[in-house]
Amino acid sequence: MSTSDKICELADAVQRRSAWKKAGEQVVFTNGCFDILHLGHVDYLEKARQTGTKMIVGVNSDASVRALKGPERPVNTEYARARLIASLQFVDLVIVFNEETPLELINQLLPDILVKGDDYTIDTIVGAKEVIAAGGHVKTIPLVPSYSTTGIIQKLKQ
Structure with missing residues (x-):
């Protein structure tokens, strides 16, 4: 599968998620801007x-x-960001979404595991209550200190 084949619309993602569920896969969902991959x-x-x-x-x-x-962001276009994320071997599917939060995606996909960085708490993660209500889990992942797109942009401007 090429990286561009991993990028899909929500309807296709829902079908793939359903097939994975039937196959016993544990589906993880996360989201972000991923403006400058680091x-x-x-x-x-x-x-x-x-x-x-x-x-x-x-x-x-x-x-x-x-x-x-x-207004100065993103630095990279949504297509470029989606392709970079899709190129990572541990990413199976990428969906570009227009809303400020991924709540609609989460409600449609109902992942088994919803993940965000530990700069969030479970009670502040969008979609957490929906995933938990559907029998899923919500987890936070420790972030690597001193790495952020905003920090990289500030450093470049200096």
């Missing part, structure tokens, strides 16, 4: 995948990133 992202995504057997990553669209991060 060690923190790779470490986080690799650890997230280790919590299950398949992983779906929601990537914020360009409009969504602008709404969250401001």
